[in-house]
Amino acid sequence: MLELRDVHASYGKIKALHGVTITAPAGKVTSLLGANGAGKTTTMRVITGLLPATGSVVFDGAQILGLRPDRIVRRGLSMVPERRELFTEMTVGENLRLGAYTRSDDKEIRRDIEGVLDLFPRLRERFGQISATLSGGEQQMLTIARALMAKPKFLILDEPSLGLAPKLVDEIFDIIDRIRPTGMSMLLVEQNVRAALAVSDYAYLMETGEIRLSGTAAEIEADPSVQDAYLGT
Ligand SMILES: Nc1ncnc2c1ncn2[C@@H]1O[C@H](COP(=O)(O)OP(=O)(O)O)[C@@H](O)[C@H]1O
Ligand SMILES: [Mg+2]
Numbered sequence: 001m002l003e004l005r006d007v008h009a010s011y012g013k014i015k016a017l018h019g020v021t022i023t024a025p026a027g028k029v030t031s032l033l034g035a036n037g038a039g040k041t042t043t044m045r046v047i048t049g050l051l052p053a054t055g056s057v058v059f060d061g062a063q064i065l066g067l068r069p070d071r072i073v074r075r076g077l078s079m080v081p082e083r084r085e086l087f088t089e090m091t092v093g094e095n096l097r098l099g100a101y102t103r104s105d106d107k108e109i110r111r112d113i114e115g116v117l118d119l120f121p122r123l124r125e126r127f128g129q130i131s132a133t134l135s136g137g138e139q140q141m142l143t144i145a146r147a148l149m150a151k152p153k154f155l156i157l158d159e160p161s162l163g164l165a166p167k168l169v170d171e172i173f174d175i176i177d178r179i180r181p182t183g184m185s186m187l188l189v190e191q192n193v194r195a196a197l198a199v200s201d202y203a204y205l206m207e208t209g210e211i212r213l214s215g216t217a218a219e220i221e222a223d224p225s226v227q228d229a230y231l232g233t
Contacts, residue, residue: 001026001185002047002077002154007055007065009046016042017053018209024154024187024202029180031188031196031217033230034206040189041082043206044158047187048072048079060153074102076153082162084143088132092123095131095142099149109149116145119178137168144175154185161192173199193230197221205230 002024009017016039024030032040045051049069057065064072087095100109117124120141161169176199190196203220205213220226227233
C-alpha cells in the first residue's frame with residue numbers, strides 16, 4: 001500500500017535520511033519507532049510531500065514522491081501531525097465537519113460523525129464545546145477523529161502520545177486498537193516503543209536516519225537489542 005525505497009533527504013547540507021526503505025501493507029498497523037531525533041518526522045514529511053527527497057515513495061500503486069501535499073491528501077493519504085492543529089475557536093462538532101471538507105455526501109458524513117463519536121465517547125459529551133477548552137488528551141482525540149472524517153485510505157499518526165499524561169497515553173493507544181478492526185491502514189510513529197508494539201502488526205526501528213531493524217511486532221519486541229535499549233528489560 002505504502003512503500004518507501006532508498007529514500008534520502010536533507011536539511012540544507014545536513015543529511016537526515018540515509019536510504020530509508022519501509023513497506024506498510026494495506027489493512028495493517030505498521031509502526032516506525034525510534035528515539036527523539038531519529039528521523040521519524042522527517043520520513044513523514046517526505047511521504048506527505050512537505051520535504052523533497054530522492055528515492056521512491058509508492059502509494060496505492062503510484063509514485064507520489066514529488067507530488068504536492070494537497071495532491072497526496074486527495075489520493076487518500078492523511079497525516080495527524082506531531083503538533084495538534086485544531087481550529088481551537090471552533091466547536092468539536094465543527095472540527096469534525098471540517099475534517100470531511102473534501103466530501104459532499106451529506107448523509108454519509110452525518111453517519112460517520114456518529115461513528116467517530118462512538119469511537120470517542122468523550123467527544124460526544126463535548127460535541128458543542130469550543131475546542132480550545134478541551135484537555136490535551138481530548139484535543140489529540142479530536143485531531144484523530146477529524147482525520148478519520150476525511151475517510152482516508154491510509155492514516156499516518158506522528159507521535160499521538162507525545163506530551164500526554166500516562167492515563168491518556170493508554171487511552172490513545174486503546175483508540176488505535178479500536179480503529180484497527182475497521183481495516184484502516186496505519187503508519188504509527190512513536191517513541192513509546194512498548195505501547196506502539198502492542199497495537200502494531202509490523203514495526204521498523206529507526207536510528208540516526210536509518211532503519212536498523214524491521215519485522216513483525218512480535219519479532220521486534222523479542223529482539224535482544226530492542227529489549228535492552230527500548231524496553232528496559
Ligand atoms: N527543519 C529542520 N532543519 C534542520 N534540521 C532538522 C529540521 N527538522 C529536523 N531536523 C533534524 O533532523 C533530524 C531528524 O529529526 P526528526 O525527523 O524530527 O526526528 P524524530 O521525529 O525522529 O524525533 C534531527 O537531527 C533534527 O535535528
Ligand atoms: Mg518527530
